[in-house]
Amino acid sequence: MNFKIARVIVDVPSRQTDRPFDYIIPDEMRDWIEIGSRVGVPFGHRTVQGFVIDLRPDSELNFARMKPIQELLDLIPPLPMDLVKLAEWMSHRYACSMISALQAMIPTALKGKAERYIQLNEPSESTTDPEQTEEAVYAAPPLLTGEEERIVDYIKANGSMLMTTAHLSAHFPGQGETIKGLLRTGVLTETQMIKDKVRKKTVKTVTAAVSGEQAEAVLASFSAQARRQKEVLQFLLEVGVTLSLQEVLSTLHVTAGTVKKLVEKGFVVMEDAEVFRDPYQDRRFKRTDPLPRTPEQEWVYGKISEVLDNRAYGAFLLHGVTGSGKTEVYMQTIERCISLGRQAIVLVPEISLTPQMVERFKGRFGNKVAVMHSRLSTGERYDEWRKIREGRVQVAIGARSAVFAPFSDLGLIVMDEEHETSYKQEETPKYHARDVAIRRAKQHHAAVILGSATPSLESYHAARSLNNEQYAPMLLEMNARASGSKLPGIQIVDMREELREGNRSMFSRDLHAGIAARLERGEQSVLFLNRRGFSTFVMCRTCGYVAGCPDCDISLTYHQKSNNLRCHYCGYAVPAPSVCPECGSEHIRYFGTGTQRVESELSKLFPGIRVIRMDVDTTTEKGSHEKLLKAFRDKKADVLLGTQMVAKGLDFPDVTLVGVIAADTSLNFPDFRSAEKTFQLLTQVAGRAGRHQLPGEVVIQTYIPDHYSIIHASQHDYNSFVREELQHRKALHYPPYSRLILVTLSHEKLPLLLRMAENFTANLRGKAQQLGWFGNMDRFTRDVLDILGPVASPIPRIKNRYRFQCMVKYRGSLDASELVRSVAETMLNDMRDSSFQISIDVDPQMLM
Numbered sequence: 001m002n003f004k005i006a007r008v009i010v011d012v013p014s015r016q017t018d019r020p021f022d023y024i025i026p027d028e029m030r031d032w033i034e035i036g037s038r039v040g041v042p043f044g045h046r047t048v049q050g051f052v053i054d055l056r057p058d059s060e061l062n063f064a065r066m067k068p069i070q071e072l073l074d075l076i077p078p079l080p081m082d083l084v085k086l087a088e089w090m091s092h093r094y095a096c097s098m099i100s101a102l103q104a105m106i107p108t109a110l111k112g113k114a115e116r117y118i119q120l121n122e123p124s125e126s127t128t129d130p131e132q133t134e135e136a137v138y139a140a141p142p143l144l145t146g147e148e149e150r151i152v153d154y155i156k157a158n159g160s161m162l163m164t165t166a167h168l169s170a171h172f173p174g175q176g177e178t179i180k181g182l183l184r185t186g187v188l189t190e191t192q193m194i195k196d197k198v199r200k201k202t203v204k205t206v207t208a209a210v211s212g213e214q215a216e217a218v219l220a221s222f223s224a225q226a227r228r229q230k231e232v233l234q235f236l237l238e239v240g241v242t243l244s245l246q247e248v249l250s251t252l253h254v255t256a257g258t259v260k261k262l263v264e265k266g267f268v269v270m271e272d273a274e275v276f277r278d279p280y281q282d283r284r285f286k287r288t289d290p291l292p293r294t295p296e297q298e299w300v301y302g303k304i305s306e307v308l309d310n311r312a313y314g315a316f317l318l319h320g321v322t323g324s325g326k327t328e329v330y331m332q333t334i335e336r337c338i339s340l341g342r343q344a345i346v347l348v349p350e351i352s353l354t355p356q357m358v359e360r361f362k363g364r365f366g367n368k369v370a371v372m373h374s375r376l377s378t379g380e381r382y383d384e385w386r387k388i389r390e391g392r393v394q395v396a397i398g399a400r401s402a403v404f405a406p407f408s409d410l411g412l413i414v415m416d417e418e419h420e421t422s423y424k425q426e427e428t429p430k431y432h433a434r435d436v437a438i439r440r441a442k443q444h445h446a447a448v449i450l451g452s453a454t455p456s457l458e459s460y461h462a463a464r465s466l467n468n469e470q471y472a473p474m475l476l477e478m479n480a481r482a483s484g485s486k487l488p489g490i491q492i493v494d495m496r497e498e499l500r501e502g503n504r505s506m507f508s509r510d511l512h513a514g515i516a517a518r519l520e521r522g523e524q525s526v527l528f529l530n531r532r533g534f535s536t537f538v539m540c541r542t543c544g545y546v547a548g549c550p551d552c553d554i555s556l557t558y559h560q561k562s563n564n565l566r567c568h569y570c571g572y573a574v575p576a577p578s579v580c581p582e583c584g585s586e587h588i589r590y591f592g593t594g595t596q597r598v599e600s601e602l603s604k605l606f607p608g609i610r611v612i613r614m615d616v617d618t619t620t621e622k623g624s625h626e627k628l629l630k631a632f633r634d635k636k637a638d639v640l641l642g643t644q645m646v647a648k649g650l651d652f653p654d655v656t657l658v659g660v661i662a663a664d665t666s667l668n669f670p671d672f673r674s675a676e677k678t679f680q681l682l683t684q685v686a687g688r689a690g691r692h693q694l695p696g697e698v699v700i701q702t703y704i705p706d707h708y709s710i711i712h713a714s715q716h717d718y719n720s721f722v723r724e725e726l727q728h729r730k731a732l733h734y735p736p737y738s739r740l741i742l743v744t745l746s747h748e749k750l751p752l753l754l755r756m757a758e759n760f761t762a763n764l765r766g767k768a769q770q771l772g773w774f775g776n777m778d779r780f781t782r783d784v785l786d787i788l789g790p791v792a793s794p795i796p797r798i799k800n801r802y803r804f805q806c807m808v809k810y811r812g813s814l815d816a817s818e819l820v821r822s823v824a825e826t827m828l829n830d831m832r833d834s835s836f837q838i839s840i841d842v843d844p845q846m847l848m
């Protein structure tokens with residue numbers, strides 16, 4: 001097929017440009033441009049980056065008015081065809097632009113921006129006399145001043161015809177006007193090209209360029225002064241392979257000059273070779289072999305293998321209690337997938353929080369694994385990504401964006417802790433990695449494993465529902481711990497009772513006794529603080545003043561390290577005041593992070609206790625997690641104290657006590673998922689205790705001891721919790737009995753916003769009525785859509801913009817995303833007020 005036209009999505013984030021634009025494919029690019037290619041194209045007066053999403057033999061548009069593609073940025077398209085298709089689906093499903101979906105799929109390194117370059121003006125072909133040398137063309141007609149000549153000579157002398165405008169102006173300070181003059185008279189021209197944020201890394205390599213027969217004669221020809229050169233050549237001939245220049249220099253203690261002389265003489269070839277930055281190159285991972293499967297693992301493994309072997313789509317919800325050996329199942333099914341010549345993706349909630357997971361996969365699969373880690377440098381991430389794209393690895397492990405790992409023959413996607421909210425991206429594109437994973441698996445006829453000890457109600461309901469949809473996951477359960485150990489006993493302590501009996505400490509008597517016993521026996525404890533809701537704000541105890549952000553309706557957060565107050569939404573920061581700005585009182589209190597308070601209380605109660613604190617403050621540095629966890633594993637501490645971070649995936653043999661300081665802070669959250677979140681957290685932390693030989697014990701402190709999520713968690717009873725929670729959800733038509741779309745409208749002027757929010761909701765309602773969708777959720781029909789609001793958002797003002805929201809609730813097979821998007825678009829087009837914004841969040845996880 002001879003394609004002349006490429007349809008390109010340009011990297012210009014505006015509603016008007018969210019459609020493909022047609023460009024002519026220049027002849028020399030014909031063989032190279034593919035769907036998924038990244039290109040630089042002229043757009044208005046700029047050059048922008050874009051992605052080819054379709055190829056056409058022809059265009060409906062006038063060829064004369066169409067522009068050609070300016071440059072092709074990679075030889076291998078960064079996006080395989082299936083990801084381009086996936087982006088189209090995402091854009092529809094999540095009501096986001098195509099460019100935002102495509103950008104989410106590539107590493108930051110490839111988010112190129114146009115850079116301006118200056119070059120000598122190449123004469124156009126018609127006027128070029130082949131006899132005329134370059135020199136003649138420039139030197140002759142326009143009479144250059146001395147200054148101008150120096151600039152032109154500098155460009156020539158630097159060999160490259162291309163030089164960034166920035167570089168040139170920096171090299172000739174104060175000569176801006178001269179350079180502009182040269183541009184005006186056409187001696188120089190300026191072009192724009194896309195420059196990537198990071199380049200491939202290369203090293204110089206050297207190889208002997210002398211054949212075996214010649215070797216002796218050549219070596220004999222060296223003079224006595226060239227002894228060092230001779231040594232180098234001899235060495236290279238002996239090893240007989242290409243070595244990095246650095247290696248040669250450090251082995252033989254010679255200078256680069258010596259090697260260069262050999263290159264000049266033609267005895268050695270020096271080249272640039274691409275290298276991959278490997279963030280784990282200095283780390284050794286203990287190799288592990290597959291464990292003999294337990295009977296439960298065997299059954300689960302069999303079910304998944306069937307689908308893998310058939311190369312069919314199949315989804316599984318693996319509900320296994322903590323320590324049941326889910327990770328071992330992931331690894332063994334992945335091994336099977338690889339042996340079939342296919343590749344696998346492992347998704348984990350937040351990879352920097354799960355170093356043990358990375359260790360286990362590296363230990364089993366070695367250099368077959370690429371790690372997509374947010375803490376890696378842009379360059380390192382780019383290289384890990386290239387290993388995937390170029391087929392050098394078979395397994396990718398990473399947080400939600402790893403779902404886009406560009407494998408060519410994907411066979412399996414594993415999503416560990418599938419209930420975690422971090423799988424939902426809160427910025428545009430607001431996708432949920434679970435739904436994207438299922439979609440990708442369908443495209444590839446691959447298997448999906450959603451694993452959790454506490455599956456989300458959405459997944460559980462889908463697996464359980466009677467009118468089993470085609471894509472619903474199959475429920476697989478594992479109820480016993482793989483090691484044979486029992487789940488720990490859990491005790492609930494009523495903190496109100498403690499107070500009544502005169503205990504004002506944050507530790508109940510039972511938890512206190514528990515920690516003391518561990519100290520005596522040389523065992524370890526994990527203390528968990530439910531951070532949500534713990535105060536880090538500043539309050540005056542005299543007048544009740546609370547420091548708030550002037551631009552956002554939210555209180556400022558106290559940061560101990562820098563001793564200032566910061567707004568989490570807009571970044572506003574002020575030094576922490578020492579007296580109340582309102583009444584001048586000195587009784588103004590700073591509440592540090594909850595963990596700091598617990599830590600100081602611990603050392604008061606147990607002098608000499610060794611505590612490792614793990615929270616946002618102690619884990620900002622790269623690798624700090626690993627360090628802290630290793631220290632704990634090496635028994636350099638008695639207590640690991642932390643927030644959510646200590647709840648996940650940790651497996652330490654000597655931890656026999658887990659204490660939950662305040663279980664219910666997350667219950668008081670205005671969110672219909674708060675009971676579910678609390679149950680999940682408690683189950684997860686409790687699961688850290690007694691995983692090996694020593695039996696475990698858990699103490700949960702709470703002010704609401706009779707809340708069903710706490711009671712069921714204390715009995716390890718997921719099924720009863722779910723039954724009760726589903727009843728509440730059903731009564732209120734919350735997910736999984738409906739789906740939600742949260743629409744947030746914002747503007748600086750409150751009265752205007754109010755009117756627009758009313759209008760928007762009315763338009764939406766009207767359109768839904770026309771379609772016959774609108775109705776009360778109590779209605780006994782499958783397809784129905786209801787609209788709640790508008791109301792002020794829970795945070796009514798951010799960055800000086802007021803916010804109103806409305807909630808769309810629907811069920812059945814309605815295309816609600818499309819409805820909301822079209823109403824929003826019509827309204828924005830009619831408004832012509834660019835300051836008015838509508839943000840659409842499909843399947844929201846945070847209702848703020």
Ligand SMILES: Nc1ncnc2c1ncn2[C@@H]1O[C@H](COP(=O)(O)OP(=O)(O)OP(=O)(O)O)[C@@H](O)[C@H]1O
Pocket residue numbers: 291292293294297320321322323324325326327328329453482483649650651687
């Ligand atoms: N077949 C097996 N035989 C013996 N030990 C096993 C087996 N499978 C897993 N284990 C061990 O049991 C422990 C728990 O296994 P694993 O971490 O895979 O469970 P998990 O379900 O992923 O745990 P969690 O969800 O609590 O993080 C680990 O120490 C693991 O090495």
Ligand SMILES: [Zn+2]
Pocket residue numbers: 540541542543544545580581582583584585
């Ligand atoms: Zn005050």
Ligand SMILES: [Zn+2]
Pocket residue numbers: 549550551552567568569570571572799
């Ligand atoms: Zn703010």
